[in-house]
Amino acid sequence: MKYRLKIYDLLIYEALFRRFHERYARNNSIISAYRKEKAGFDGERNVDYKLSTYPQKDFFIFQGIRLPNPPFYFQIDTLILTKKLIYILEVKNYKGNLKYDSKQNQMTQEVKGEVNAFKDPILQAEAQKTHLQQWLEKHGIYNVPIETLVVIAYPSTIIENIHQDPEVYHKIIHTESLHQHLNRLHETHAKDVLTTAAIRKLSKTLLQEDQPLRTNILDYYNIDDQQLIKxxxxxxxxxxxxxxxxxxxxxxxxxxxxxxxxxxxxxxxxxxxxxxxxxxxxxxxxxxxxxxxxxxxxxxxxxxxxxxxxxxxxxxxxxxxxxxxxxxxxxxxxxxxxxxx
Incomplete structure (x- = not known):
């Protein structure tokens, strides 16, 4: 229903690099921010490819969507509508060794001896689920099951569930096991709750209300016209x-x-x-x-x-x-x- 495109911010960074005078282009903070955006996009595309090979035919897939839930917006990496349920895929492009602590609700990453801590991706996905439930109710849609998966985009990433929490094994997954987990969740929901006509109507509303994020990067980095080529x-x-x-x-x-x-x-x-x-x-x-x-x-x-x-x-x-x-x-x-x- 919606193919993944580069988000505005990624396109804006690339435009900035094209227009920068060379002496300004080697700004480490801007380069780092661009690399983060690009890595996230590449990870999402990796998951998109895996999902494209899934044999199920009655999936309505939205590759990246941002919706209003006043006073906030919420963004879903991949949203899938089916007759039985809705899936939310929260895609992470982490590399190295990941450790998930279900007691502290924290994810840590170790790469080349450096350790970084991140927000709990399961809670992030559940927050999106709450936003989506509220959004659906505002459009007169109730009691549709919503399942969330945190998908690690690269198979080389090592995931350690440090408390061996059984639920975590069903929530944080590698891209390579995506098909199996979609099947597992689909089988746990016995009856249809949405008709094809209702899904198509909902899809139209989703596309109408999609509002891509756009950051004023020139203001954010205090860049003036003198730094840009004419x-x-x-x-x-x-x-x-x-x-x-x-x-x-x-x-x-x-x-x-x-x-x-x-x-x-x-x-x-x-x-x-x-x-x-x-x-x-x-x-x-x-x-x-x-x-x-x-x-x-x-x-x-x-x-x-x-x-x-x-x-x-x-x-x-x-x-x-x-x-x-x-x-x-x-x-x-x-x-x-x-x-x-």
Missing amino acids: GVPCEQCNYSPMTRLAGKWSCQKCNAISYNAHERVILDHFLLHGDTITNKQCRDLLRISSPRTAYLILNGMNLEHSGGNKGRKYISPVLGNFPQVSYLPKEIMSTLIFDKL
Whole structure:
């Protein structure tokens, strides 16, 4: 019902790395935050693949959804609707050795001799269950069983249930055993509580109320425009700015030619600066002087717009229409190498 996309924050970090002047790009706190977001996304995709091979055909799967439960929002990594029950999968991309303490309600992780403590993932999943129950009741849906699983994304991760609590073995699992646990839970619920029509109606409501999180990363890290590149960088050598000549972009360094190199720059503007762009902002961003050229460029991207003449604002595409491919300059990629999991 909903395929997993990169969340806004992950796309925003990647836009920031593309637009940073090189001397600002090696910010350890920003790199660390990006790596955490990317590792989480990769772990979720690993679970998505395993779930895609599950033979059950009457599952309605939402790969990442964020819903309002005023005054809060709650986010579920993977939500599965079936006639008998609803599943919540809380995906964790932890590596190394995990120890779960059911008496202290704590998870600790040891990697290369370093120990870190985390919130209890079982309680996290149960909190999502409570939020979802409340959300369902507000939409007139009651008494639907909800089961939670904490799924460790990588089989190389060692999980120790230090008190050998039987319930924990059924709550914290590896991706490789996901099918068996889905079967186990499905078999414990004998009767149907939702019709296919009810599931489809509920699915429509879930998609309508899904509100992806979007953080103002520029404000969060106190980044100003002086730290960001203006102009269109060359897709071949990353030289900036390219020159606009006769409807195309020309690189003065390597002589590469592009007809649409501006598109990624404008999409990055939406990610970093907000939901709209004007003709004047476009000219400043791309370092061009002609309002007519900016008009043709913006209209050529088939963006929705509001207002007219000098007051016209072009509106950002929805999350699903942003490119998912992480094009990043080579000098930036060298700082973002992930440890092998």
